[in-house]
Amino acid sequence: MTVETEDEPLPVAAARAGDPAAWDALFRRYQLPLYAYARELLRDDQTALDVVQETFLNAVRHVASLRDEARFGSWLFGIAHQRCQQHGRRRGREARWLVVDLPDEEREDHAAVSEEPDPHDWLVRREQEAEFFERLAGLPEAHRAVLLLRFVDDFPLEEIAVITGVPLGTVKSRLHHAKIAFRRLLGPASP
Amino acid sequence: MKTSRELLLARHADSRPRLDAIRAAVIAELPSPRPTAPPPSPSLRSTLWEQLVVAGRPAWMALGAAWVLIFLLDTASSSVTGRPVVATASPPSPEVESILTAQRELWVELTSPAEPAPPAKEPAASPSGARLPLHRRDHLTTSA
Known part of the structure; x- marks a missing residue:
């Protein structure tokens, strides 16, 4: 199961049911945009990779809180954004992140x-x-x-x-x- | 020329192998899908109920109808030929009558109480006196 283009429907329902192939397809679709977002925001390769991993793990753990399956992408980026904020605060950029x-x-x-x-x-x-x-x-x-x-x-x-x-x-x-x-x-x- | 999205993703395309590794690691840690529980095996009672009663419902209904029909027919026939059996019986022949009379008399004789026995006579004293009661024999020996 792969999601090659943005127009293809995402197997969100199957992922919610615990299908690993569906999760794999979703993560494959979003892994590079998530990384690019975190990398350009945090300016650090390893931290950006950590953010991607934490985002995936949190998504699996909290997928029950997803209300609208059509907005899976924004939900996933919301998790990533929160992780970026936490990493940014740890790196002493709290003043800038909190603005x-x-x-x-x-x-x-x-x-x-x-x-x-x-x-x-x-x-x-x-x-x-x-x-x-x-x-x-x-x-x-x-x-x-x-x-x-x-x-x-x-x-x-x-x-x-x-x-x-x-x-x-x-x-x-x-x-x-x-x-x-x-x-x-x-x-x-x-x- | 590239769009901003193409430019941004192309800049980080080299990170794909590491992202693939992260994705594979997360997928490997996924809990295995919960196996669907097998349907509970039916108990013997429910199995018998299903196979004997529910499945054979037409047969049971036919059997019940047949029993009702037999009962109705039997009731109807007994109401038509319901005369007492005694009335239809033929009177006994003279030979049988005489045998029955003899049997009846024998029965009365056997079952009637016995006649009282005549009062018993005093036994006569034996001339030799050899069979005296014991206490009399004792008297005789002491006096000798």
């Missing part, structure tokens, strides 16, 4: 967000790739998390709000900030 709302975040003009191309559709030229990752690394972790979730699985903003545990308005604001940081890089090449 949930910047004072002026909610006062931003959210109308501007819809005018920007969606991060999932951003096209990066080969010569821009290094700068792309530099800019990504330069974002605050809270902003980077929103942008990464949009990158790796094209989660809707409502699900990103659930994954990161912040209000929808905050997610929009963070995405707006992230777009501004990338505007100069991607502006001329973006569709």
